[in-house]
Amino acid sequence: MPALLLLIDDHTLFRTGLRLIVQEHPGVGSIAEAGTVTEACALAPMDVDLVLLDILMPGMSGLDGLLPLRKAFPRARIVLVSASVAPDAMREARMRGADGFLPKSASGDDILAAISLALSGVACFPTDSPIGSAAAIPSTATPMLTARQIDVLRLLCMGKSNKLIARDLGLSENTVRVHVTAIFTQLGVNSRSTALLRAQGLGLVDLPPSSLTA
Structure with missing residues (x-):
């Protein structure tokens, strides 16, 4: 069944650009949008599969929004999207239970690959090299391929x-x-x-x- 994505970012222009990329993913069906975490939570009980969440927003940040979004959409994977790939930010995202971390500078192919990983249940965080590329956290587990x-x-x-x-x-x-x-x-x-x-x-x-x- 095609996945339902929820894009959360206070910049309408960025959401529009991201939407144009993610709608090309073969596993994506519907795409919903919200400008804030509060606005997004109001969409519950929408059956969301994946949330792409801006880390820096007015009011509640993406990091602080992880918990309420988990409650609103319990089965959704949540990937934080950030203009920065600072190690501290990625570490905090992992500690708070994010399923991935995607730089806003990532290419279209990297974004689509990150979506594939997230929808497959695999964590996706940038590797040390090159900065900005989406990759799974190194693991000895058998890859989860559709x-x-x-x-x-x-x-x-x-x-x-x-x-x-x-x-x-x-x-x-x-x-x-x-x-x-x-x-x-x-x-x-x-x-x-x-x-x-x-x-x-x-x-x-x-x-x-x-x-x-x-």
């Missing part, structure tokens, strides 16, 4: 290009790129060859030797 991501991964491991994967699965190339980014992030790799090795090692794909890429 059924569609497994489909993309299998074709990727067969050496197919994004264009061919899109054709085979009836998806757009942009959607395939989003899935590939999310797959790479969850597997902790940055190339197709290492993704293949990692996927085989985890038993995520089972391909005949003749179909594997070199």
